[in-house]
Amino acid sequence: MSPRRLWRGVALGAVAALAALACVEDVTSPPSCPDYCPGGQIVTVESLLAGAIVRDSSFTGYRQAPEAFVMLAANQPGLESRPIFQTLPIATRLKIDTGSDTTTGPIVVDSARLTLIWLRRDTTTRTLRLELYRLPLGLDSTSTFAGLAPSFGAPLRVVNLDSLLALPTLHDSVTGDSILSRDSLRRVIVVSVKFDSAQAPFTPADSGKVAFGVRVTADSNATLVLGSVEAGEGPRIVWYNRVDSAGTLVSRAAQTRGLLFDSFVSNVAPVTLDSNLTIGGIPSTRTLLRFALPRNMRDSAQIIRATLLLVQAGPPPVLTGDTVFLQLSRLAGDVGAKSPLALDTIGARSPLFLPSGNDTVRVEVTTLLRYWQLDTTAAPAAFVRLIALDRSDTTRIDGLEGTTLTTLRFFSSRTPAFQPTLRVTYVPRIKFGAP
Amino acid sequence: MRTARAAALVLIALAATGPVLGQDSPLSIHGLGIPGRFESVRARATGGAFAAFDQLSALTEASTAGLTRITATAVGAHTVLNDDFGGVTGSRRTSRFPLFQVLGTLGHGVVMGGGFTTYLDRSYRVTIADTITLGGSGQAVTDRLSSDGGVTDVRFVLARRWGRLALGGGYHLLTGSARVAAVRIFTDTSTYRGVTESEEIAYHGAGYSASALLSLPHVSISGFWRTDTRLTSEVGGATVAVNDLPQTVGGAIRWQPAPDVTFAGSVLRRSWAVAADSNAYNTTSWSAGADVRLGGVPLRFGARGGDLPFGPGGHAPSELAVAVGSGLTLSQGRGVIDFALERLRRRSAGLTETGWTALVGLTLRP
Numbered sequence: 001m002s003p004r005r006l007w008r009g010v011a012l013g014a015v016a017a018l019a020a021l022a023c024v025e026d027v028t029s030p031p032s033c034p035d036y037c038p039g040g041q042i043v044t045v046e047s048l049l050a051g052a053i054v055r056d057s058s059f060t061g062y063r064q065a066p067e068a069f070v071m072l073a074a075n076q077p078g079l080e081s082r083p084i085f086q087t088l089p090i091a092t093r094l095k096i097d098t099g100s101d102t103t104t105g106p107i108v109v110d111s112a113r114l115t116l117i118w119l120r121r122d123t124t125t126r127t128l129r130l131e132l133y134r135l136p137l138g139l140d141s142t143s144t145f146a147g148l149a150p151s152f153g154a155p156l157r158v159v160n161l162d163s164l165l166a167l168p169t170l171h172d173s174v175t176g177d178s179i180l181s182r183d184s185l186r187r188v189i190v191v192s193v194k195f196d197s198a199q200a201p202f203t204p205a206d207s208g209k210v211a212f213g214v215r216v217t218a219d220s221n222a223t224l225v226l227g228s229v230e231a232g233e234g235p236r237i238v239w240y241n242r243v244d245s246a247g248t249l250v251s252r253a254a255q256t257r258g259l260l261f262d263s264f265v266s267n268v269a270p271v272t273l274d275s276n277l278t279i280g281g282i283p284s285t286r287t288l289l290r291f292a293l294p295r296n297m298r299d300s301a302q303i304i305r306a307t308l309l310l311v312q313a314g315p316p317p318v319l320t321g322d323t324v325f326l327q328l329s330r331l332a333g334d335v336g337a338k339s340p341l342a343l344d345t346i347g348a349r350s351p352l353f354l355p356s357g358n359d360t361v362r363v364e365v366t367t368l369l370r371y372w373q374l375d376t377t378a379a380p381a382a383f384v385r386l387i388a389l390d391r392s393d394t395t396r397i398d399g400l401e402g403t404t405l406t407t408l409r410f411f412s413s414r415t416p417a418f419q420p421t422l423r424v425t426y427v428p429r430i431k432f433g434a435p
Numbered sequence: 436m437r438t439a440r441a442a443a444l445v446l447i448a449l450a451a452t453g454p455v456l457g458q459d460s461p462l463s464i465h466g467l468g469i470p471g472r473f474e475s476v477r478a479r480a481t482g483g484a485f486a487a488f489d490q491l492s493a494l495t496e497a498s499t500a501g502l503t504r505i506t507a508t509a510v511g512a513h514t515v516l517n518d519d520f521g522g523v524t525g526s527r528r529t530s531r532f533p534l535f536q537v538l539g540t541l542g543h544g545v546v547m548g549g550g551f552t553t554y555l556d557r558s559y560r561v562t563i564a565d566t567i568t569l570g571g572s573g574q575a576v577t578d579r580l581s582s583d584g585g586v587t588d589v590r591f592v593l594a595r596r597w598g599r600l601a602l603g604g605g606y607h608l609l610t611g612s613a614r615v616a617a618v619r620i621f622t623d624t625s626t627y628r629g630v631t632e633s634e635e636i637a638y639h640g641a642g643y644s645a646s647a648l649l650s651l652p653h654v655s656i657s658g659f660w661r662t663d664t665r666l667t668s669e670v671g672g673a674t675v676a677v678n679d680l681p682q683t684v685g686g687a688i689r690w691q692p693a694p695d696v697t698f699a700g701s702v703l704r705r706s707w708a709v710a711a712d713s714n715a716y717n718t719t720s721w722s723a724g725a726d727v728r729l730g731g732v733p734l735r736f737g738a739r740g741g742d743l744p745f746g747p748g749g750h751a752p753s754e755l756a757v758a759v760g761s762g763l764t765l766s767q768g769r770g771v772i773d774f775a776l777e778r779l780r781r782r783s784a785g786l787t788e789t790g791w792t793a794l795v796g797l798t799l800r801p
Contacts, residue, residue: 035747035784036464036520036561036747036785037561037563037580038464038559038561038580038582041578041580042578042580042617042619042630042632044567044569044619046569046570302628302630303628304619304621304627304628304629304630305569305626305627364626366628370628425569425627427619427630429632430617431675432617432636432670433615433636433669433670433675433676
């Protein structure tokens with residue numbers, strides 16, 4: 001190869017190498033502030049916005065006891081709540097022959113089993129006893145604690161749930177009661193209570209319909225949460241029966257029935273709404289908060305943290321031992337008490353807490369505020385609901401409204417010294433472009 | 436023919452990577468940035484001393500007079516820079532295409548053309564780790580502040596030669612943009628959200644220039660003048676800054692004592708102090724270099740020095756560079772590939788920046 005051709009080859013190779021490197025860029029400099037740091041740096045501002053919550057109100061009646069996803073039993077000083085439910089009728093006559101003969105005979109009930117789903121077992125409860133009472137038929141949403149009180153005389157059955165749980169086989173061979181299953185993850189326990197032929201509350205005239213009342217007692221913290229029909233976890237009754245065929249009892253398959261009605265009644269009077277903000281209880285009460293961010297913050301700042309501070313206005317009107325949290329759900333549209341909730345996951349919730357005296361509850365609302373910055377057509381308002389802790393798995397803290405009697409009261413914007421406040425940490429718009 | 440094809444392929448490869456502006460430096464953070472250089476590769480190899488006489492450079496218009504064929508030229512540069520902030524060091528490398536222009540004749544000795552060069556570079560990226568107090572407690576944060584882009588000088592030139600004297604004038608459209616971004620990341624991401632903000636800053640401005648070139652036996656003398664109006668910076672269509680731009684005056688001399696030996700020197704004065712309220716300085720730059728033919732192969736070398744207009748510390752940053760280069764003529768002069776290697780050192784308050792720049796220029800005369 002001649003020197004000239006070699007020289008050309010080297011030259012072309014160098015050009016090609018430079019072209020290949022052309023898109024490579026690594027321009028990060030070590031910082032040396034302030035001399036070699038750019039102007040227009042990020043400035044973080046913390047601001048306490050006392051007037052950011054406006055036109056806040058409380059509304060009640062969202063979920064009544066008959067609509068609740070649980071039935072609450074409690075027996076504490078000044079607070080008693082009793083689940084009530086009525087079963088569906090059964091066939092009081094069955095075919096004698098299993099063939100084509102349609103002749104029927106009256107059933108004879110040998111025994112019955114009532115299956116209850118026990119939720120949110122509280123481990124602080126000691127010697128929890130479940131008392132089952134027979135109530136008059138005709139339970140409905142107008143049934144009251146006082147009206148049913150006379151029926152809570154002598155119980156049909158008393159089951160010591162803690163003793164039953166302590167049995168190695170989870171089965172009491174004397175009474176026939178059993179623990180059918182226990183889900184330690186959800187803290188769900190399925191209890192089966194047996195009624196023998198003498199205890200089975202079967203009345204042919206009522207077509208097997210029977211109304212039960214539940215009362216709990218315990219050495220400490222007498223509370224019990226039972227599943228309801230609304231959550232698909234309502235009690236079920238199984239009637240074990242035979243057919244009377246001219247004096248001969250013929251075995252027939254047991255009849256299983258669900259509920260016609262379920263609810264719970266308590267001696268707690270509904271909380272009266274006042275100038276403060278009330279949240280929780282049954283019927284459930286919500287608080288509507290409307291957020292009014294300053295325009296410069298809403299339009300041009302980047303919110304990096306926002307905390308809603310709610311100050312309790314004295315001791316809670318109703319207090320149980322439930323672990324609760326506050327949940328803020330944004331509104332699809334702000335039309336006051338009947339505002340529909342947005343069907344998305346953009347919201348906020350407080351940490352879990354056991355309500356007590358005059359605590360301040362903090363809720364991180366960064367996601368909500370950033371959403372309202374993005375969607376300026378959305379109503380900047382949210383319902384605050386009180387949720388009792390439930391668990392659907394090991395990671396999620398979950399729960400539903402109207403599953404606790406606990407009611408909290410917070411100061412509203414009508415009390416300027418303790419009004420709801422937003423603590424916002426934000427970065428104002430950076431002024432790029434100025435040298 | 437094969438060489439012309441190869442040259443065309445190289446030009447396509449250079450063009451395919453896109454026109455990226457300028458070079459990067461922590462000094463780009465201050466004021467309006469770092470001024471670009473208007474030299475072709477062969478002028479850059481002499482420290483810029485020959486730029487006022489070089490048809491391929493964009494420093495003056497008069498130098499293009501006498502062109503007889505359409506000429507297109509492009510420059511590619513790869514830079515490796517090392518920063519020393521009083522013992523804290525960092526290195527960067529960038530690849531840029533700082534110059535492109537096309538010139539042609541209109542007849543009657545009139546040359547017309549245009550192209551673009553880097554006028555100001557506004558590229559930097561800084562990462563800062565810090566702890567700020569939020570909610571009464573310290574929070575660790577990492578900030579990334581960056582700017583990528585600059586101002587491009589799009590020029591249109593006319594020039595004509597009258598005997599020994601050549602005169603030229605130019606109109607300069609200053610345009611371009613920089614993508615600026617600020618990012619803050621909190622170490623505690625569960626409590627604090629990150630911050631990201633970015634904007635596109637658009638730049639507008641204009642300028643006029645004129646130059647004269649007197650060619651005497653063995654000696655050529657060039658004088659040039661340029662004024663730029665104001666640089667308007669806009670974000671989202673709103674003007675966020677208006678900065679005055681400098682006037683430039685300069686002169687250069689070229690001496691050719693023998694057919695294969697040529698020397699040149701130049702001096703340049705720019706009134707950058709008008710551009711900002713503080714940390715902006717008028718600058719004076721000089722350069723000196725030689726072009727020697729050894730067996731038909733050119734050997735170019737030179738040095739340049741002077742001030743940079745923006746920097747901290749109460750005085751202008753200084754710059755000193757030495758360069759060497761050569762060139763290769765292809766296809767009977769239809770293609771020219773020039774090379775240069777430059778060693779650069781800049782000094783400012785608390786900063787010493789050194790680096791190497793490899794340059795390749797491709798010129799086509801179809």
